[in-house]
Every structure is written in structure tokens, then in C-alpha cells.
Amino acid sequence: MKNYTTKNNNKIGFLLLIIILFSILIISNSVDSSDKSKVSKPKSDIRICISFDELPASESFNIRNQSETLNMIMDSLKSHNVKAAGFVIGKNIEGDYDLLGKWLNDGHRLGNMSYSLSDLHEIGIEQFLIDIRKGDEALETMLSGFGQKPRYFRYPYLHYGKDQKTREYVSDFLEDQGITVIHTTVVVEDYLYNLSLQKLGDEPDSNAIIQLLNEYINHVIDQVERSNALSKKLLGRSCRHILQLKANRLNALFLGELLTAFEKEGYTFITLDNAVKDKLYDMPDAYFGSRGVGYLDMINQSDPDFLPAK
Numbered sequence: 001m002k003n004y005t006t007k008n009n010n011k012i013g014f015l016l017l018i019i020i021l022f023s024i025l026i027i028s029n030s031v032d033s034s035d036k037s038k039v040s041k042p043k044s045d046i047r048i049c050i051s052f053d054e055l056p057a058s059e060s061f062n063i064r065n066q067s068e069t070l071n072m073i074m075d076s077l078k079s080h081n082v083k084a085a086g087f088v089i090g091k092n093i094e095g096d097y098d099l100l101g102k103w104l105n106d107g108h109r110l111g112n113m114s115y116s117l118s119d120l121h122e123i124g125i126e127q128f129l130i131d132i133r134k135g136d137e138a139l140e141t142m143l144s145g146f147g148q149k150p151r152y153f154r155y156p157y158l159h160y161g162k163d164q165k166t167r168e169y170v171s172d173f174l175e176d177q178g179i180t181v182i183h184t185t186v187v188v189e190d191y192l193y194n195l196s197l198q199k200l201g202d203e204p205d206s207n208a209i210i211q212l213l214n215e216y217i218n219h220v221i222d223q224v225e226r227s228n229a230l231s232k233k234l235l236g237r238s239c240r241h242i243l244q245l246k247a248n249r250l251n252a253l254f255l256g257e258l259l260t261a262f263e264k265e266g267y268t269f270i271t272l273d274n275a276v277k278d279k280l281y282d283m284p285d286a287y288f289g290s291r292g293v294g295y296l297d298m299i300n301q302s303d304p305d306f307l308p309a310k
Helices: 068-077 095-104 125-146 164-176 192-199 206-235 249-265 295-300
Strands: 014-019 024-029 047-055 084-086 108-111 151-153 180-181 239-247
Touching: 024 206, 047 068, 047 249, 047 295, 068 095, 068 249, 084 125, 095 108, 108 125, 125 151, 125 164, 164 180, 192 206, 192 239, 192 249, 206 239, 206 249, 206 295, 239 249
Parallel strands: 047 084, 047 239, 084 108, 108 151, 151 180
Antiparallel strands: 014 024
16 A cells, blocks of 8 residues: 655644534644655656536535535645536535635536436436436526536436436437536545544544545545556547546545645646547447446446447
8 A cells, every 4th residue: 555645654744624513623644735846756648637526515414514625625626736527416505606606716617416416216217307407507597607608417326327218318308408418437435435534533543544544545546547447448548537526524634635646646637628528428338237337337338239330
């Protein structure tokens, strides 16, 4: 396991962070910005767009502090000059339009993740389309006001439909509405690491935080490298990757360190507009599995009987 924290743990400068509604004290070591310029960046062919699901912020045991969570994420993105994409749950916006306005002002993209994060595999098609429309309505005035012309959608839970009829019906609806589906190539289990963070309690041991940080960063990088290997297998090249993260407390705390680790690996950050130009995202798939997976895996696991003839 690589260690992405500074080597002398006794001299680590910890950032004390008040998180969620109970003033939780968290200790997280940070890499000094002066050290970043000294990092030797190995060459890498990996280009990656950072995206976040469940904006303004993911719910966790019904306790939320949306403003603090998203502001910390935006601070980390700005310090690394990264332009990200975020997908919004309409019903969770509440009074946080100013917060999403700040996201747009910082040069990030916004998309719809339906109004209530409904699961296409659990509800009927018509109800799912109603939820998409409501999510669009919750964002439309803001997107128009800030001049974002493209309209984006990400399927909740990466569930695209369990049969061909459902998939085609929803896909045709989105196309008719001029909405671009944003897939992901790199899926990580950040929700599980977020649960591990919560289990550390209100005043976690600093060594436990450091261990969780390193485990999480190694997990994400492993998933990036695995997806890139699959891209080379399927396409004969590295695609323009899109990483799916959740806007949760874990990423609010660890995003800066994760982006620093990407820089050390030599990854190149790209925008959503750049990423979606990859011809990968125009390729057909016929994946009907119940598990939400990345788009490369969807193509790799497609039912050949439902793919167009070559």
C-alpha cells in the first residue's frame, strides 16, 4: 500500500474540522502546497474528469450539513485548479440555490440526478420520467441564469433499466429533451469508506484517520488503473475517464489529498465537456445487470444478441 501522507507523522499539521450538526472534531493531515512543486510527476496517459453525485450533499443517517460539505469540496477543487461536474437531487436543494450558484460560478458543471433519487429498477417508467422532469424543473432557472447550455443527466445508482424496452424508452425520452447522459468509467466504494469514517466516532484517533485516508486513496487509484486497463483492452487506448464520487463527508475531508495523489501519479485533470467528446460514450451497450457499474464494464458485459451488427 502506498502512503500518500507526509512521512513524519509526529510533525503532521492536522486540520481541525467541525463537521455535521454535532461539531465533530476530525484530524486530517495535509500536504503543504510548497511540497507539491517538488513532486516528480511520472508520465501517465490517464485523463480524468472528477464528478460528484447527490449534490448539494449526500445524506447520512438523516444528518446533513450541505453547505459545509460542498464548500470544503469546492475549496479542494479550486486549490488544484480542477473543474468538476455535479449531479443534483432536486428535493435536497431546499434553500441552497446560492450554494449551487457558487458551484457554477467556480466553473463547474451541474446536471440532474432526478428529483428524489428514484431507482429505475424499482419504480415504473412513467414515474421515473416524472422524477426526471421535476429534477429538471428544479435546476432549469438556475442553469439558464448562469448560461449553462448543455443539460446533463446521470442515472441514480447507475441503473439504466433491466430490460431493452425500459432502456430504450428512457433513453429516447432524454434524447428528445436534448439531455446528455453522463456515464462514468471509474466507480468507487466511497460510501463504504464514509461509513468507516462515521464509525470512528466524534473524536477519532489520528492514526486511524491516516490509515483510512491511505486505504481510501489506494482504493480509488486501484479502480482508476483497473478501468484504464479495461479501456485499453476494449478500445486499444486509454479513454477519457469520468470518476464518480459522492458529495459526502469523506470526500469533503480527503479530496485534497486524493487530488494530490492523482498529481503524483501523473494523471491529467479534464473537464466534463472535454471528457464527453470521447467516442467511447457514443458506443452502444446492452447491459441489463442489476448492479450499477461503469460504462466500460457495461460494454464489456453487454448481451451480444442486443447489440447492433458490426
